[in-house]
Amino acid sequence: MANPATGAGALLALGLEQQFGIPGGGLTGYRVRLPIKAALTGAEAASGAVNQSGFIERGIPGAKGGAMEWSLPMRAGELLEFFEHLFGSVAKTTLETGVYKYTFTPTINGVDTSFYSLFSTAPVEKWWLYGIKFGSLDGEIGDNTEIPVKLQGFLGHGTRLGAAVPDDDNTGTYALGPYIRGVLKDRAAGPVHVRVTRVVGGLQFKVEQTSDSPTFAGAAVDVLLDGETLEGTWQNLQGHDGLDLGLWAENKDPLEIVWPGAAADHADLEIGDVFVFPVAWSNPAVPYLSGHQRLTSAHWLLQLRAVGAATWITKPVTSGKFSIDRAVSPDRGNNSRYPFGLIRDGMFTPSLELSRSFVDAFFTDKGERQERLEGRLQFLGRQLGASGANREGITFTYSSLRIDGDERAPANEKAIDEKLKLTGETNDEGDPPLVVEIVTTRNWTPSV
Numbered sequence: 001m002a003n004p005a006t007g008a009g010a011l012l013a014l015g016l017e018q019q020f021g022i023p024g025g026g027l028t029g030y031r032v033r034l035p036i037k038a039a040l041t042g043a044e045a046a047s048g049a050v051n052q053s054g055f056i057e058r059g060i061p062g063a064k065g066g067a068m069e070w071s072l073p074m075r076a077g078e079l080l081e082f083f084e085h086l087f088g089s090v091a092k093t094t095l096e097t098g099v100y101k102y103t104f105t106p107t108i109n110g111v112d113t114s115f116y117s118l119f120s121t122a123p124v125e126k127w128w129l130y131g132i133k134f135g136s137l138d139g140e141i142g143d144n145t146e147i148p149v150k151l152q153g154f155l156g157h158g159t160r161l162g163a164a165v166p167d168d169d170n171t172g173t174y175a176l177g178p179y180i181r182g183v184l185k186d187r188a189a190g191p192v193h194v195r196v197t198r199v200v201g202g203l204q205f206k207v208e209q210t211s212d213s214p215t216f217a218g219a220a221v222d223v224l225l226d227g228e229t230l231e232g233t234w235q236n237l238q239g240h241d242g243l244d245l246g247l248w249a250e251n252k253d254p255l256e257i258v259w260p261g262a263a264a265d266h267a268d269l270e271i272g273d274v275f276v277f278p279v280a281w282s283n284p285a286v287p288y289l290s291g292h293q294r295l296t297s298a299h300w301l302l303q304l305r306a307v308g309a310a311t312w313i314t315k316p317v318t319s320g321k322f323s324i325d326r327a328v329s330p331d332r333g334n335n336s337r338y339p340f341g342l343i344r345d346g347m348f349t350p351s352l353e354l355s356r357s358f359v360d361a362f363f364t365d366k367g368e369r370q371e372r373l374e375g376r377l378q379f380l381g382r383q384l385g386a387s388g389a390n391r392e393g394i395t396f397t398y399s400s401l402r403i404d405g406d407e408r409a410p411a412n413e414k415a416i417d418e419k420l421k422l423t424g425e426t427n428d429e430g431d432p433p434l435v436v437e438i439v440t441t442r443n444w445t446p447s448v
Contacts, residue, residue, distance in 0.1 A: 011119070012036060013030065013286045015027040016115060017131070020156070020341065021130045022260050029287065030288070031072065032072055033071040036070045036119070038068045038070065038129060040129065041064065041065075042062065044061055046059050061250055061252070061337065064338050066155045067152070067153070068132055068134075070151060071148040071150040072151075073294045075289075075293065076295070076393055078292055080440075085113045085114075088106065088111050089107035096385045096389070098384070098443075099440075101439050102438045103437050105432055106348045115132040116129060118284070128162075128181075130181060131156020134152060135327045136326070136327075139322045140321050142319055147295060153342075154339070157181045161191075161279065162279070163281075164275040165275065167275070167276070169272075170272075171272070172196070174266065174269040176260040177259050180192070180255065182246045182247075183254075185255070191276050191279050192277040193210065193277075194207050195216045196270065197216075199270065205220065205223065206221065216240065223235070230263070233258060289442070299380055300320075300378070300379055301314065301377075302316075303378070306373060307399075308374075313362075317355060317356040323350065323352075325351070326349070348433070350423075352377070352421075353419070354419070355420075356420075358408050363406050366403060370403075374398060377398075390439055392439055392441070393438075394439075395437045396434060398424045398434055401422040402422065402424075402425055403422055404423050
């Protein structure tokens with residue numbers, strides 16, 4: 001009996017895409033907290049046809065896609081891409097040599113990033129997942145425990161085939177692809193090989209699926225370009241015999257290839273360059289970020305004040321949760337069972353949940369008057385740099401918090417817990433409801 005896949009052996013790595021659904025730069029591995037949800041699944045809709053026997057008729061293959069949920073320990077240096085992803089805007093400042101501050105401000109028309117991922121539950125299964133967007137980020141703060149930061153969103157597409165392996169004899173320097181997605185109809189027939197046959201005058205290539213050395217006897221295929229951008233776009237793959245390599249029956253799930261970039265990028269290829277997409281493959285070496293401390297509730301400082309007040313009031317709390325919601329929805333339509341986009345169609349909504357001993361009427365007084373609060377949530381860690389003037393950490397600054405819930409009912413003979421729900425909104429000046437600052441030693445380049 002073969003060894004089963006285990007959660008202890010799960011690997012999750014993510015990288016930013018060069019455009020939605022097309023992988024980009026390098027991957028970063030994360031020491032994830034279980035459980036992980038990251039899978040492409042297909043729905044099946046009931047058939048409307050009547051079977052006169054009274055038995056259920058076979059259903060219709062429906063939409064494909066999936067949710068993605070995972071958590072990582074709260075480290076300032078590991079969250080930069082994800083705050084940029086949700087906020088859309090970031091400013092970088094060098095505080096001193098080797099110490100940087102990143103200020104994230106929500107912007108509706110800011111940078112629109114997406115991720116691709118390697119998700120491995122070896123030795124059974126490995127996936128490349130594309131077109132990932134997250135719609136929320138939550139941090140659960142307990143009593144001197146690790147703070148799990150959960151990201152939840154959706155997947156766009158993917159494949160179980162391995163990434164393109166360039167032949168050792170390739171002479172071109174093309175680094176934007178190619179990439180493949182979808183289902184290979186016959187995995188037993190071996191890996192998929194592609195060979196560049198023309199560069200100048202429009203990129204062409206040949207395809208062959210074989211477990212032996214390919215001969216590329218089939219006809220050359222033109223690279224399909226987007227009619228507006230004139231860059232490579234996804235196209236169906238057929239073998240040297242002209243037959244589809246993916247699925248085209250009711251369960252339509254074609255195998256597709258993309259050569260990202262325009263003609264100037266494709267010029268980095270050379271005739272004769274060969275790439276192989278393997279059926280059986282090993283996890284690639286994935287780098288991990290290091291040198292960033294984990295933050296716990298011991299590093300947490302909560303301060304509040306009435307909007308416009310001069311002095312912050314420190315409030316001890318026993319536990320809490322910070323949430324940032326910027327909803328993502330699959331955009332579906334013709335020509336595919338997969339979403340062709342993931343769109344942000346909700347409000348930017350930060351919120352706080354706090355639990356504390358009921359020791360005063362601070363929140364009761366504010367709630368009665370429907371007063372708003374300014375808030376500052378700080379996670380302050382070790383000193384950084386030669387001066388010691390800067391600390392590793394994360395600061396959440398809320399311009400206006402509305403008290404949406406204040407539950408303080410006695411539950412037993414012990415001290416009463418006050419449970420609060422606060423929602424961030426803009427203030428009278430139109431400031432964003434939340435700005436986040438991260439101080440870290442990581443020298444990271446924001447997206448353009």
